[in-house]
Amino acid sequence: MSLEGLQQAVRAAVEDPTLTYRQRVQLLASLAENALDPPPLSPEAEEALDKRVICDMYEGNAPYRPRYVLPDYAAALRNGSDFLELAPPTDIDEALTFLLAMYANVPSITGYPVYLGNLDELLAPFEASVSDDALHRKLRNFWITIDRTMPDAFTHTNIGPDDSRVGRMILRITRELKQVVPNLTLRVDPDRTPDDYVLDAVDTVFACGAPHFVNHPMMTADLGERYGVVSCYNSLLVGGGAHTLVRLNLKEVVLRTDKGIEGFLHTTLPAYVGLTAELAATRIRHLVETARFYEHSWLVEEGLIDPDRFTAMFGVVGLAEAVDLLQEREGRSGSYGHDDVANALAHTITEALADLVDDAPLPYCSANGGRAFLHSQAGLDSDDGFTAGTRIPIGTEPPLLEHLLAVAPLHAYFPSGVSDVLAFDETATRNPQAVVDVVRGALAEGMRDVTFNLDSNDFIRITGYLVRKSDLADLPEHGARHGSTLLGAGSVERSHVTKRTVKRVISLESAPRRAR
């Protein structure tokens, strides 16, 4: 950018009437960072990045903080912190104050923490002596403070898999307050999480679109007991995180091969996986060696994150379009999500991709043996013309069971998260147990992440984060307190997230029984 261009952009940020003060500060920081040249890439990678075949997620030209940081909050509460000048808390008030103070000092790509901890576990040592009423009041105030001081729906907290009074209270408060911050995940273990707890969570989704459900046994098998779900369904190691997230657009890769499936799998795909890995490596080196984040972070100094528990995330988008384009080239008409051959091809591509990523060593990625975690990336607000991650294109989703069976086999390949958003109609609210059945069935079928929306409430999942439809309506005139609402507006405009196929479940009373 020329100096004059930069000055214009800075001027526009300073004078934008729809941005809050904090949003302006963030934008100014980003403009300053991007005034620097990015870490150099090979001409091939440069070209691929320029054409957005590969993407750095617009993290910025000079990575100076990791994308996702998952501090070990439990250790901090146990040991206290010199940096925060706080002794280990002795009661729930001190614990909540400790956490709020800590949150204000945890970096992430968004400028806000993306991970607030597994709050039921963190507060377990302190809750016993607190009455239900007092617990309600304290957590409610805590929740409000989080929403008002960290106005970013990528901020994420986890509960489960065990039932707990704190977890139940968090669900209740989530229903009462109907905030979009913080985002919430319930970790579900079929052997440990009672139906009744999942049911409580399902009712909470009906009220306000959260929580998201995650397959706890699958996660612990891949990531170990100490994992967290952050931002838009990124699962990573607690006490670690991800240096960076880069992604590959499979649709664009297919468009760059004139060969069929074999050529794509054995020539073009490996080449672009290599370029994506190069982009990741370059950015990691800048973060670790040039910006030297880990050498001067209080979180490292106090043992709350460990560079050895970090890795990178290798994101993928556009699988649906890639499959359909290849199907076309093979003279076949079936499309992803609707056709067994297409679904099998999606599986083949994903498996090949996983092998390639596994063969692409990256520096400073000890958390996964020097490799990136494969991730089905949930999209960016600016995306247009291809489908997020490995999802079935919005508006073309098949009936519920077919949908689940099409996507479930892919989930095993994405240890750091994959999301398929299901939209249910009002019928669900009359029979929440049916949704519990579907969630449990989906997990048993091998789905790692399960997210659903009720078509009729005020909340909408954009990529993985939530916005309120009513906030979007106000946006043009008044701006928004949550930065993520601004992003959501872009997604609604471009990717039709409001048009997800609503799962209508056949009703004896309202639908004729059709022969299938």
Next chain:
Amino acid sequence: MLADTVRFSWVDGPGNRYVLFLQGCNFNCTACHNPHTIPLVTHRARLVNVADVLAELRPLHHFLSGITVSGGEATLQHRFVHDLFLAVKSEAELAHLTTFLDTNGSAPVSTWDLLLPVTDGAMVDLKALDPDLHIALTDSPNDDVKLSIQRLAEAGKLHEVRLLLVPGVNDTDDQLRRTANWLLSVDPAMRIKVIGFRGHGVRASARHWPEATAERRREWQSVLRQAGVRRLDLV
């Protein structure tokens, strides 16, 4: 003889259920939404056996709370229903599935003797409490329907009674009160589902019937509540 199946249904009993719609009904309801399932034989129906159904169920079992057999009238094929439910309960992988019937309640006592040991719950339609009106609406008397409701309630297996209400036909306040009183005399905690008539899919003879206004639906609700119905669903 099977009319159709639905692999995921959220409106045929508790939880997510696999539903079989059997072909053939002994009632001939004016308001029937699926009149093609009334004849015992039709080219649209197909013959299946228990093994066929189990084969379809097995890959789905972890998504389901149970199975429901509906119709047509499920109890007309009570042998099949019995064998199916017994087979479900005998197979370790499927034994967690609850077995439900959606019935018009016309089955005689002997049929319930056969089915109750393998049935976990039933939804029974009561088209009208008044015998003459019942005949007018269904071509059949309702003595057996009332007996079935009593028998199922005694066995603790009556999941709900469904009232399909048609404005001006079977929904006067007095009719509703008497129906509620009788049902509550059978079981004070009776769960009642009120279904407002909808013209979609019905035969020409019912097409002129009105659908209830939102106001009338609220009135149904308040009459039934005042009569003491505590567990009430209105759909």
